[in-house]
Amino acid sequence: EDYFLRGTLKFESADGKFDAKLKASYAHMDRDSTPAGSTQIFDCPLGAPQLQVFAGNTTGVNDCRLDRNVADPNISAATAAAAPYYLRDGKPFFKHKQFLSSLQMTLRPTDTLTLTSVTGYYNFKEDWNWNVSAGELESLVTGSRVRDKQFTQELRLATSFESPFNVVVGSYYQFSEKRFEAPLVTTGFLTGFTGPLVLTDDRFLQKTEAYSFFGQGILTLSDQLEVTGGGRYSIEDKWLHLKRYPSLLSGFSPTPVEIALDPRKVDFTDFSPEATIRFRPTRDITIYGAYREGFTSGGFNTAPASGGGDLTYRQARARGFEAGVKGSVLDRQLSFDASIYTYKYSDLQL
Numbered sequence: 001e002d003y004f005l006r007g008t009l010k011f012e013s014a015d016g017k018f019d020a021k022l023k024a025s026y027a028h029m030d031r032d033s034t035p036a037g038s039t040q041i042f043d044c045p046l047g048a049p050q051l052q053v054f055a056g057n058t059t060g061v062n063d064c065r066l067d068r069n070v071a072d073p074n075i076s077a078a079t080a081a082a083a084p085y086y087l088r089d090g091k092p093f094f095k096h097k098q099f100l101s102s103l104q105m106t107l108r109p110t111d112t113l114t115l116t117s118v119t120g121y122y123n124f125k126e127d128w129n130w131n132v133s134a135g136e137l138e139s140l141v142t143g144s145r146v147r148d149k150q151f152t153q154e155l156r157l158a159t160s161f162e163s164p165f166n167v168v169v170g171s172y173y174q175f176s177e178k179r180f181e182a183p184l185v186t187t188g189f190l191t192g193f194t195g196p197l198v199l200t201d202d203r204f205l206q207k208t209e210a211y212s213f214f215g216q217g218i219l220t221l222s223d224q225l226e227v228t229g230g231g232r233y234s235i236e237d238k239w240l241h242l243k244r245y246p247s248l249l250s251g252f253s254p255t256p257v258e259i260a261l262d263p264r265k266v267d268f269t270d271f272s273p274e275a276t277i278r279f280r281p282t283r284d285i286t287i288y289g290a291y292r293e294g295f296t297s298g299g300f301n302t303a304p305a306s307g308g309g310d311l312t313y314r315q316a317r318a319r320g321f322e323a324g325v326k327g328s329v330l331d332r333q334l335s336f337d338a339s340i341y342t343y344k345y346s347d348l349q350l
Contacts, residue, residue, distance in 0.1 A: 001030045020105045029096040034130040038070035051137045073131045075141050076187070079196040080129075083183045086143030087129045094128040116156040124148040138187040141196075150176040164220045168230075174210040179203070180302050183247070201245040203256075204302040210236040224280045231273035239265045240300040240311065259308045268315045270295040285327035293319040296349060314347045 006025040013019065044064035046053045052060055061071050072092050080090035100122050107115045129143035156170035181203040188195030216230030242259040244250040250257050276290040298315040324339030 001028075003028050017108045018106065020103065022101070022103050024099070024101040026100075027096070027098045029094065031094040032092060033072050033094060034092045035094050035128045036130055036132075038072040040066065040070045042066045049137075051133065051139070055137055073133075073138075075129060075131050076138060076196075079138060079141055079185055079187055082196040082198055083141075083143065083185050083201065086127075086145065086181070086183055087141065087185070090129075092129065092131070095126065097123075097125045099123045112160050112162075114158045114160065116154075116158070118152075118154040118156075120150070120152040122148070122150040141185040141187070142182060144182040145179070146181075147179040148176065149178075150174065166218045166220075167215065168218075169215040170213075172210075172212045172214070174208065176208045178206045178208075180206070198247040200249040201247040202249075202259075203243050203245060204300075205241040206300060206302065207239045208236065209238075210234065210297075226278045226280075227276070228278075229273070229275040231271055234268075234270045234272070234295070234297075236268045236297045237265065238268075238297075238299055240302070242302075242308070242311075261308055262310060263312065266298060266300070266312050268295075268297040270297075270315065270317070282327075284329065284332065285325065287323075287325045289321070289323040291319075291321050293317070298347075298349075313349065316349045317346045318343050320344055 004025070004027045007023070009022040011020045041049045041062045042065060044050070044062075048064065049060070049062050052062070061069055063069055074092065075087055075090035077090055080087040101120065103117075103119045105117045109115065124146065125148075126146040127144065129141070131138055131141055133139040152172070152174045154170060154172045156168060158168045159166045181201075183201040184199040186193055186195050186197050186199055188197065212232050212234040214230065214232035216228055219227045221227065240261055241264070242261060243256045244253075244259050245256050246252050246254060272293040272295055274290065274292040276288060279287045281287070295318070296316040298313050300311045301313060302311070320341060320343030322339055322341035322343075324337070326335075326337040326339075328335045
């Protein structure tokens with residue numbers, strides 16, 4: 001059962017100096033399957049899926065042909081009982097909800113000044129379980145609970161003077177809180193353990209607070225030539241908490257254990273400049289060249305069973321050039337866009 005709702009409300013003052021636009025959307029998924037989708041095994045040199053042959057079971061639903069028969073196996077009651085918080089009754093499920101909204105307000109106190117406020121809120125929830133073993137056997141089972149909330153606020157001031165030089169300046173703020181939980185449960189098959197056994201149950205909480213300040217100058221040299229330049233200074237702080245719940249990795253401690261992380265808090269800063277030249281030989285053709293820099297902040301690796309210590313990774317930076325031409329011809333019946341670029345990345349996150 002999937003559905004999606006979206007709506008927009010708009011207000012505009014009688015004098016045209018103020019307007020507001022509120023957008024909201026809600027998405028809902030409820031499926032009797034795992035997020036990995038169903039499995040179909042079609043290459044079986046042993047006449048049946050290999051794991052089933054090794055287990056002495058060759059009578060499952062996998063017929064080793066590309067047809068309409070797929071397998072989305074249940075998790076056994078015994079394995080589900082080992083981690084019911086995630087696995088529930090063992091039947092495959094995937095539940096997903098997200099709410100996204102934004103409020104943009106624009107004030108024009110004078111004919112040459114425009115003040116814009118953009119407020120955003122996002123709420124995300126996702127739960128699922130998964131028999132990782134391909135086919136109908138259980139070897140490794142997992143599940144997940146994710147909760148993510150984000151709030152953002154941006155303010156911009158733009159000028160529209162009759163002089164050849166105008167500016168846009170602004171600031172941005174973001175706060176987010178994300179919970180990520182995922183266990184690993186083995187049934188003992190192919191591992192030698194007497195299962196089911198919860199190998200790990202780590203629950204992460206990450207908080208992020210980010211600020212940035214940006215500005216851009218626009219110099220109009222003629223009706224055909226325009227030069228812009230500016231930059232953004234960004235500051236981002238992240239905190240991570242990790243609790244380990246009863247599992248093999250925690251020594252089956254009856255109470256959650258706070259895992260020591262070093263560092264527990266990380267800070268990232270960056271200044272990203274940009275400059276662009278635009279030339280319009282006609283009103284329908286634009287030729288441009290630009291130098292740009294950008295970055296993606298670092299953070300924490302919250303994979304299951306990450307362990308303690310240093311879980312951080314560095315921020316990524318990119319810098320380079322691009323150029324292109326875009327426009328329309330044949331009385332605007334044909335549009336085109338062509339560009340070339342070269343960027344160099346440092347500490348690219350993969």
